[in-house]
Amino acid sequence: MHHLVEKGILERIGKGIFKIGKNVVFNPNLDKKTKTIYNKIKSSFPFIEFCIWNTSVLNEFSLHQSNKHFTLIEVEKDSAESVFLFLKDQNHKVFFNPNAEILERYVFDASNPIIVKFLVSEAPLQKIKNYNTISLEKCLVDLYCDKELFSFYQGKEKQTIFKEAYHKYTINNTKLLRYASRRGKKKEIENYIQQINIQ
Template identity: 45%
Template sequence: MQLYKKFEPNVKETTIDWRVYKLVQSGVLSRIGRGKFTLGQGKNYVPPISSRLKKIYGKLHKQFPCLQICVWHTSLLNEFMQHQPGRFYTLAEAEKDAMENVFYFLKEHKHNVLLNPSAEALSRYGSGEKETTIVKPLVSEAPMQKVNDVQTLTLEKMLADIFCDVTIFASQQGNEMQTIFREAYNRYTIHESRMLRYADRRGKKELFDQYLSKVSKFHRRRRY
């Protein structure tokens, strides 16, 4: 709106709304949040789903059909990282009251599984295993998507999670996190309003917004 008023000070807001609508419809602009747009057609992030992840989700969904569950594998971060970590985890996030049930169910099915581990427990029990599954609490209203009948994360959730959880994502902190954010913004459309709402649910909105502002010169695309 400010861009239009710069060249046409007397333009009506309804006229601006209509012009923006037409630009979005034609692919010149993409909406990334309420009142926020970026140039060009957006590209949404759709994570690949491995057969193992699909199998785990299928078992959990069959056992707990009414439970909100989100599964993903931390190797998805490799696409955005410069240095590859030495170990990866399968994350199974479930409603807090059902976490223990999910934990024991996976344990009965011979998974090496940890229940919301501390940094010490993760180092002691997760470092020597080839495949470790971590059961975590699923934050309410977390941004998720269905891919190949598997409920998994969105890119907005991934970015907010690595910022908020320094225990599981210890390998993605510091300069590596800046690289991840830069590559994610360069490759895909990021819905910042959705991401900030989720960070707010995690109690980190202010710090997360400050971080986005701090690293904006590296990765944030121009907005209107």
């Protein structure tokens, strides 16, 4: 099996589960501004776990191209507020775990806002050139769970994003459902994937 995966004949989509085809990994684009923010945080908080990404990466999968994007910085719980205050001192337009009202009134109308929120433990992350960012499995689960945060991407749009993501890239369902379980939504997301006929 390992030999067939290496040759690109099979791709691994879960623990002991394979399908015919080559493994295609999702590598979210991190622009210069995002990398600069990451480097500042890493320099000031070298030992904390955090990840960074921008919602513009969702345009690759969505039907309607949104021009309202924000940068998400997810930080381990004990350090999240410190990172928020650090970014605030740097004069960034930053919000800490905003609720639905704050999102609607301030975040979505702001220009290039930053949201700092808690990083769920054991979230599936990936490193791209030393930058800790999201995996596609994490992105899809968060899109499903955080309906207020991703309000632009709900309904038919969410369905399109899921289908396009599965069509374009290799998604490890074991990893996705393990994270969904961490977020208390495993059965819901499992049913949703079946309901929209992805597999």
